[in-house]
Amino acid sequence: MTKSVWGLLAGLATLLAVLVTAPSQQSDLWQFLGRFHPTLVHLPIGILVVALALELAGRYFGAKSVLGSVPMLLLLGAWSAIVAALAGTLLSNWGGYQPTTLMWHRIVGLVVVVLAVVAYALRRQPGPPNGLAWYPITAALLGVGLAVGGHLGGTLTHGEGYLTDNLAPPLRSLLGLPAKTNLGAVPTGNLDSAPAYQALIQPMLTQRCGNCHNPDRKSGGLSLTNLTDLLAGGRNGKVIVPGRSAESEVIRRIWLPPGHQDRMPPDRTIPIAEAELIKWWIDQGAPDELKLAEMERPTAVRRILDSYGLDDLATGVFTVKIAPADSAAIASAQRSGLRIAPIASNSAFLAVATSGPLTAASLDALKPMAAQVAWLDLAGTAADDSTVGRLTILRHLARLSLQNTRVTDRGLEGIKDLGYLEYLNLYGTQVTDDGLSALHQLKRLRSLFLWGTKVTAGGADSLRRVLPRLDVSLGLEAVSDSTTGR
Ligand code: HEC
Known part of the structure; x- marks a missing residue:
């Protein structure tokens, strides 16, 4: 075997070593390096896709002259995949991701790295190398791996349905996706005449949780897009106890610290104001008919409504315009x-x-x-x-x-x-x-x-x-x- 293949194998061994030992690493430096993963990961994807495209062009479309550059691209692609996977490992140990998706993303990512190394090992000579029969299979699997791993990664960072969320409604129905509800988290309904649940609470649940909890995709057996489903609960039983937010699974999960595997939504934080309003509505007995004015509103709740411009107190600090803090x-x-x-x-x-x-x-x-x-x-x-x-x-x-x-x-x-x-x-x-x-x-x-x-x-x-x-x-x-x- 050539030096370059040995080099790749050494890189792969390092990656495996970090994979096995990294769960104990929590230092700031690791976290810092880990954050490069989302950027770095585009390198192997881009390079390997170009390598595979040139291979196809050379073999099937007569562009013979491009074939000579494929080994070099595979080598670069394999190395950048190793580096990106290393960073990804550090990032994932830091937590905060939906565990099942993360597990599959890691497995597929590792498979892609191995396939890239094997593809290079098989294809390092410009001429027809030994074991050429294996090469097309490896290359094809590599292509599939890149697509699947990339999609899972996108789902991790952007949540399920990130590819399809912005599809035009006719395309959505063509693909059998549920119609998109366009309600923002900030209530738009008329709070004077509509029940608070309908105008305030349900829009937030739909916006924050509806992607994964709807009648078509019931994650954990739970749909949250209407009151009947919400009261019916999920796989593990009831998720709200009217009048007692502290005993309600929905509240418990929303308030868990980032990184906890039960936390909802798994991959992001819902604004405290919204979490407070949902909690308040449950403590009020989870009423379906009561209007805002008919419910008790503690000072904290009034402040929140106020910050949405929904109460008569739009004053104070919330009138000050400030730039967002550095994330x-x-x-x-x-x-x-x-x-x-x-x-x-x-x-x-x-x-x-x-x-x-x-x-x-x-x-x-x-x-x-x-x-x-x-x-x-x-x-x-x-x-x-x-x-x-x-x-x-x-x-x-x-x-x-x-x-x-x-x-x-x-x-x-x-x-x-x-x-x-x-x-x-x-x-x-x-x-x-x-x-x-x-x-x-x-x-x-x-x-x-x-x-x-x-x-x-x-x-x-x-x-x-x-x-x-x-x-x-x-x-x-x-x-x-x-x-x-x-
Ligand atoms: C990105 C997808 C996603 C989003 C968004 C999401 N969930 Fe979940 N949820 C899941 C998955 C997957 C499960 C099943 C795994 C588990 O129990 O942790 C689940 C389970 C649950 C359960 C447990 C159900 C049971 O009976 O086991 C509750 C309660 C829950 N989610 C509440 C919420 C709430 C409230 C929101 C919005 C604030 C929300 N989820 C947003 C994916 C999501």
Whole structure:
């Protein structure tokens, strides 16, 4: 065998070694290299397709002169396939992909690499080499492998149906695909007269989940495109428990961390606002007939409706126009233990919560998106006064949850300039009457939760005098405020 074939075999051996050992590799460098896979993978596809096309042209269409370049192209194609597969292996170990599709994509990808190496080994001489009978079979399989592997890769990144989603309706019906529903995630129906389920909830489920969960393609035995199917559930039984979102499989799966194999949708994140609305609708008993105005709307839900322009409160930070945050910075912050999602599908503002212990690194990771963070939930974390001191850079913060943290009066100094703050939850902290003076400048503050703090009724009253539109909840009223949506 020639040197070039030995070289390829060494490359292949390296790939196999990484495949076997890489699951334990979680370093940033691996992840960085892995991200080149989607770009790199176009090299072997392009080169090998050209090699196969020239081969056909030379053999069957009389273009003999092109045959001489085929071995060189196969060699290049095989090497680039090895490199792309290496990067792909690093990327896939990072998680977040639909597991079955990923498994098949990896198998087919590996087969393509092996076929490319074999094809080159059989075809490295310009003249008729030994074993030529095997070559056409290998080349044909290689062509098929490239098409299948590429399609699976596209499905991984873009979701099922990415090839066919934009087909014109007549072509869709010709191919037997379901008619496309054109409802966007942002509701378009008339919310005054239509039931909330029909105008608000179903369009989101159809948009976010309908590709894989419809009467024709019931992934997991579940269709989500109408209420009857939704209530019927999937392979493993009911997926919603009316009135109890915490026990509903749909909610459990939506809120799982990225990379978890049960997470839905498997390959992307639905905006927190939409997840909250679905949760709220289930908690309201999953009504099919009630209109928005007939349902209880907690403050958080009103804010979301507001950000869609659906409530009468279109004010505050959501009127500010900002550019979206850098997606690489978001991904890196997510890796540092934060859960980050757009507040609404059409908004650059972000909702941030912790998905693990709060660290200094996770706060640092927010710096590149300081202008975009509008909601921050640090409830129950190790956040203390110095943590809050570092939040001053989040100048568009509208909602801050600090309940059950170690924050004291000193910490409140850190938020006194957050002019867009509308909601502040200090439940179960050590805050006293003295600390409240730090809030005097927060003219937009509408809801303040002080239950379980050392603040007295007198202290709350003096704050109300400075901020007359502020709703201060000291005790049991805190409960009623969060459920009546005043
Ligand atoms: C890209 C395709 C895809 C999308 C989009 C998707 N799912 Fe799924 N879903 C699947 C597959 C595949 C399964 C079966 C495998 C499994 O159980 O994880 C499944 C299973 C489920 C199940 C479990 C059903 C059962 O009884 O086992 C639930 C619940 C679910 N999905 C909810 C959702 C929700 C809610 C959305 C939208 C927010 C969604 N899915 C979006 C592919 C998808």
